[in-house]
Amino acid sequence: MFGFGKNKSGDSEEDEKRIEALKLSIVTAVEHLRAHARVPTPDRAEPAAKRIQEMLKNPKVPPEFRKDAQDAADKLQRECFMKAADEAGRAALKAAMSGDNDARNESVKKTRDYLGKAMSLKAPKEFKMACDRVLDIAQMTGGIKSDKPTKAKPQMTKAEVESKEAAKHKLDEPKEGAEIPVKGKAEKDLKNLTNA
Numbered sequence: 343m344f345g346f347g348k349n350k351s352g353d354s355e356e357d358e359k360r361i362e363a364l365k366l367s368i369v370t371a372v373e374h375l376r377a378h379a380r381v382p383t384p385d386r387a388e389p390a391a392k393r394i395q396e397m398l399k400n401p402k403v404p405p406e407f408r409k410d411a412q413d414a415a416d417k418l419q420r421e422c423f424m425k426a427a428d429e430a431g432r433a434a435l436k437a438a439m440s441g442d443n444d445a446r447n448e449s450v451k452k453t454r455d456y457l458g459k460a461m462s463l464k465a466p467k468e469f470k471m472a473c474d475r476v477l478d479i480a481q482m483t484g485g486i487k488s489d490k491p492t493k494a495k496p497q498m499t500k501a502e503v504e505s506k507e508a509a510k511h512k513l514d515e516p517k518e519g520a521e522i523p524v525k526g527k528a529e530k531d532l533k534n535l536t537n538a
Contacts, residue, residue, distance in 0.1 A: 361402050368397050368411050375415055379422035382429070384456060387422040391415050420463035427456035427469075431476040438483035446484065450477055 371394045378387040394415045398408050434449035457465075457473045491497035498506070 357402070361404070364397070364400060364403060365407060368394060368403070368407075371397060372411060372414050372418070375418045375422075379418040379425070382422040382425040384422050384426045384459070387419055391419045416463055420460055420465055423456045423460035423463065424465055424469060427453050427460055427473055430456055431473055431480070434480035435476060435483065438480045441484045443484065446480060450480060453477060 371390065375387060375390040375394065378384075378390055394411065397403075398412055403411075430449050430453040434446050434453055437443075437445035437449055453473060454477070457470065461470055
């Protein structure tokens with residue numbers, strides 16, 4: 343009546359089966375997260391990692407398995423954000439070189455977002471420094487070229503253009519009394535003829 347006479351070994355077997363089923367579902371969720379990290383799709387990796395954390399809150403999960411699964415999930419999520427930040431940084435550089443400022447700014451924003459999440463998951467400092475360099479280069483590239491006159495390079499007047507071209511032609515003409523370099527007998531004869 344009060345639990346007397348129940349088979350305790352049957353309960354422990356059922357508990358073991360439940361724990362094994364729980365472990366299997368956690369391993370499956372980690373493999374699912376691995377697929378998101380490989381591509382990378384951070385918008386899908388975050389919910390997958392949260393799902394794993396919820397599963398690991400179950401008190402029946404063995405502590406060593408919980409630690410290993412949490413470490414694997416953190417590592418995969420970090421890799422996903424690092425790859426996504428790298429791809430977004432490359433996209434920012436590409437957009438900057440093509441002169442598309444809107445796409446560049448959007449990619450810079452994504453890179454910073456992914457970089458912050460990767461750093462919160464203990465990404466290496468070298469990765470942060472590399473991403474910062476890429477972002478600096480992307481922000482300094484493009485958007486400067488102008489076909490129209492600017493304050494730094496105002497449009498030249500017609501007189502300025504003519505005087506510049508005249509000075510250029512004057513430099514191309516040989517100076518009077520300039521010496522001709524002498525290399526061989528024919529050049530010496532030529533020099534003698536010009537001086538005579």
